[in-house]
Every structure is written in C-alpha cells, then in structure tokens.
Amino acid sequence: MEKKTIFTFSALPYRQKIPVDGYYFGGQAKSLAIVGSTRGDEYQQIFVCGLLIQALKKLEEAGDFVNDAGVVVIPSASQFSMNVGKRFWPMDNTDINRMFPGYDQGETTQRLANSIFEEVRSYENGIQLASFYLPGEFVPHVRYMNTGYHKSDDGMAFGLQYLMTREPAPIDTTTLNYNWQVFGSNAFSIYAKSTDRIDPKAARRVVAAILRYMRYKGMLKAELKLPAGRETVMIDGADLRKKLSGAGGFVHFNLKVGDYVDEGTVVGQIFDPFTAECLEELKSPCSGQIFYVRSEQVAVAEHELMFSVTPIEQVVVI
Amino acid sequence: MVEDVVRLKLPVSEELAIQKNVITGEKGPGKRICVITGTHGDELEGQYVAWQLARILEEKKAELSGSVEIYPSLNPMGISTIYRGLPGFDLDMNRIFPGSENGSMYEYVARKIVDDIQGADLAVDIHASNIFLREIPQIRINELTADKLVPMASHMNMDLIWVHSAATVLESTLAWSLNSIGTPCLVVEMGVGMRLTKEYGDRLTRGILATMTKMGMLPEYKGTIHQPIISHDGNVGYINANQSGIFMPEAKHAQYLKKGQLVGVIADPLTGEIREELRSPNYGLLFTLREYPVTLAGSLIARVLEV
The missing domain is CATH 2.40.50.100 (RNA polymerase II/Efflux pump adaptor protein, barrel-sandwich hybrid domain)
Structure with a gap:
C-alpha cells in the first residue's frame, strides 16, 4: 500500500491545510478507483473505505492481486465540511458531487472536483460510495445511470440485493458517476444503507461486494474465498412504488428498510404533534420490500417522500 | 389580488404558501407578464422591484391592458430564514425545475410554479447574484434562446446582456424550463445578496414598464432607457x-x-x-x-x- 496526497486544500490563515489522500494497492494497471465521502455528512462512506483499505492491505500482503491490477481508494474529499458539521461546502453551500468533471481555474469546489477527477478518470472501473439527496436509509444496493455510455451490466457481480438503473436528469450531468461514464469508465454508485450513521454490518456487506466485483473482473485471484453474494434483482428506478405524505406532522415508522410488506400494510403513521392523533396511516402501495425509508427525520411536511417499495408479486415475510 | 400558486401543510401548525399578486388592467384584455423573484432566499434585490411594481401598477390600472403577476417569493422559507437554498431540503431551488407532480415536496412545488407561469407572454426572473459578488444590472441569456430573447431584453434598461454558452446542468433552472415550453423568460442578475440596491431596483422597474409599453400593455413610456452592451462568453x-x-x-x-x-x-x-x-x-x-x-x-x- 502506498498513501499519496492528491490535493491539498489550503484555507490559510484561519484553518490549517487539509490533504485529500489516496491509498494505492496492487500493480500499475489503473483497474479500479473508489471514492468515498464528497459530502460532510457521509460518515458511513468513509467507514466503508476504512474497512476496504484494511482488507486490500491484507490481500496485497498475501499476494492475492493478479494481472498487475491497481486500485486506488480515496476515502474523503469532504473534511473541510465534515469538521464543521456541514453536508455541503461550508463557504458557499456547493456540493462537490455537482461539480464534476471540475475546472482547474474555477471556483474552489470545481478545483477540488477537477483534482479528484484527474486522478480517477483514467481508471477502467469506478465506484462511488454515494448518498441520497433526501435523508433516510436504503437497502444496500448498486446503481448506475443510463447515460448511453455504460458498458455492461457487470453490476450484478457485486452480489448485492439490487442493481438499480435510472434515467439521468440534467442535474446529474455534473456528478462523478455520470462523468466517469462519459470519460469511458465502467462506473457504479453503491448505497451502503446509511449516511450520517455508521452501520458496521452494512459496511462489511459493501466491502465484500466490492471484493467480489474485483475478483469477477480479474483483479483478485479467482480462487479467493469471499462471502457469498446473493441473487441480484435489476430494477428501474421508475418502477419503485413511492409513498408520499398526505399530511404534515410528526412521523413514526413501524417497519424498517428491508422489511417485506403486503399492499396496504401500515408502514408508519403521521400524527398531530400536539394531540398525537393519527392524521395518516402510511400504507404500502403494493406488496414488496421496503427499499427506502425517510427514517432520520421526525417532522415531515405534506407531499414528502416517506418510503419506496420494490414491487414483488409473492411476498415472503422474513 | 393575492392568489395561491401552491399551498402545503408543514409539520407543525403552519403552511407553506407560494403566492402571487395578480394585477389585472382595466383597459381590457392584453398580454400577461410574470415578474418572479425570491428563488434564492439570500437574494433580495427583487423584493424592491416587486414592491415598486405593485404600487405603480395599482395606480396605473386604468391604463393597463392585460395582466401583471408578481411572484415575490418562490422560496418563502429561505427568505424568512436568511438561507439561500431550500431549508430542510438543502438543495438549490433553481436546480430542481421543472419539478414533478409525483416528486417530493419542493419538486412538486417547482412543478406547480412552472404550470402557473406557463403561457405568459414574458417572464422576468430576478436574481441578485449571491452574498459574495456584486453585479451590474444585467440579463443573462442562454445562447440557444438568444435570437428570441435578446430583442426582448433590450428594453429592460440594463447595462449588459450576457449571452452565455449552454450547459446541460442549467436545464434544471426555472428560466430554461419556461423557455423550453415556449414561455419566454429573461434572467436578471443585479446587485448583491442580502442587500437592496435602490438605484438598480429603480432601473429595472423602469425597464419592465418600458418593456410593457413595447408589448402594448401600457401607453407610451416617456423615460430614457439605457442601451445595454451585448456580450458573449x-x-x-x-x-x-x-x-x-x-x-x-x-x-x-x-x-x-x-x-x-x-x-x-x-x-x-x-x-x-x-x-x-x-x-x-x-x-x-x-x-x-x-x-x-x-x-x-x-x-x-x-x-x-x-x-
């Protein structure tokens, strides 16, 4: 393993210099780049990278890398925000993950995005540990956008439960994932269940998934024994069944992400903050698995996304 | 007359209401112009223009043909909390248009705003830079819509018309969304965030009145209109x-x-x-x-x- 500083952010004189580091493993080939936190509340994303760096170090020492495969892990570019408890860039509230491919003569976050992108753009495969724009938790899954540039459905090789695809919106054209694809990399985003909370079990599942992908792509020895993946269901984001709130109030969820439901199952309630009377039962629009839950926020307004369900014909309650 | 564009319940004893002031001329039917501001909660220059226009046009109602709709605050929660983005949502409101009927709250709000403005003969979307930069009065126009919009912008009493290159990400803005459905929208940038610059506000107010005259909504405009420099990237x-x-x-x-x-x-x-x-x-x-x-x-x- 070699640790190299990719970019040093200087906010002198009132804050000290902040390095953005990459951890390099294996050979000289640019096989896989992994980017962790680009937002200041992406703690789980950094934690996944930390566990991955531990695992890759051991695999490297054991001689399990093959075909001159080289991997870089960049755990975080968000220290400037994270150290002051902000999700976005504290100076101007810009989002690094809306600044790609970046610009070396541009604004601060454009320069930071440019430095990261220049480092990772030539890698054959790219994985970003991403977070959603709404607070909440997901079933751990892989996703990519249908940009027209995506090379294959290798996403099944992660062995996570879902591989989600979706059509990009104009706002997505400045994300790392989109630009990776445009510049020729096989790019995926992985949602490791939580964002601003560390979930060790989900993090270990994601690390195992990344290692399975590396083995599948010939970066690690084929005989390497890894935890078994599971059958991956491919789902289009447009097919998720959403439940929006029909009232404003406080919300409490009876069920959690990953639970199975029938059509009409009560997933949660919105209640009047002052009288505790139920204003709305949040019922599942179909049978299936709860894919996303807005579980991290008590107060909700009308017309907010509460949860989404992956439709399944025959429900098996686990 | 104050009307709701969209109204939704907030968590505790409050509603989110996007409102507009509709001033209908007494001289008969005519064109419809929408003056919009307050997308970013820290941009306040448009507040002065909205206030002045509402006052002046109430007095000129007898001479006015058609209608003027003033939307002073697309992001009332942001303005009331000195916050540029959408409080609680943490996104730039001008990156979620045209919104979605089935999207989450602000995407739904964005959709309702676009639906409400759609069909206007002209929309003027007033911005005020941000807290970091001061701008001279200017109109910014995407090069893809320049042929149609530059002539409309030339009577707005601005110093500069900046025709900028197209970028896919800008397709999420209100102006792009409106222009793409055939509702011409001019984006004004002037002044600086969190402040009012009365001189600039007066300039734009006169410009909007002059443009309304060109559109046949008001009688002859007697003031002087500044001719802008037209520039490209x-x-x-x-x-x-x-x-x-x-x-x-x-x-x-x-x-x-x-x-x-x-x-x-x-x-x-x-x-x-x-x-x-x-x-x-x-x-x-x-x-x-x-x-x-x-x-x-x-x-x-x-x-x-x-x-």
Missing part, C-alpha cells in the same frame, strides 16, 4: 483567487480597467503579508466584483468585460 475575463485569505479591493465596481490594473489583493492578517495580487486580464468593464472578503483558493474575485 469570449469577451468575459475571469479573475479567481489562487490563495486563501482576505480580499482587499483596490478597483471600484462598474469602472473601466486597464489591462494589468490592480483589482485587489489577498491579504494575510495573521502575518501582515500580501499573499496574492489580482490584476485585470484585459481592458474592460469590471462588471462583477467580490463583495465578501473571505476567500479560498478558487474564489471568484471579479469578471471583466473586454471592450
């Missing part, structure tokens, strides 16, 4: 800081600069040193100048329009 020089520190301006906003003239310095109050001198890349008009002193490497300091 290639004429604009950027000055970004390469050092962090405190920006101390030397040049004055809206002045003409010589090539190489000192615009300001990045100072280090801890050591007393000058960390960087920032000079004009060309001979031209200093139309953007940094207002907020704290800078990071990359912070935009100024834009100079080559003349």
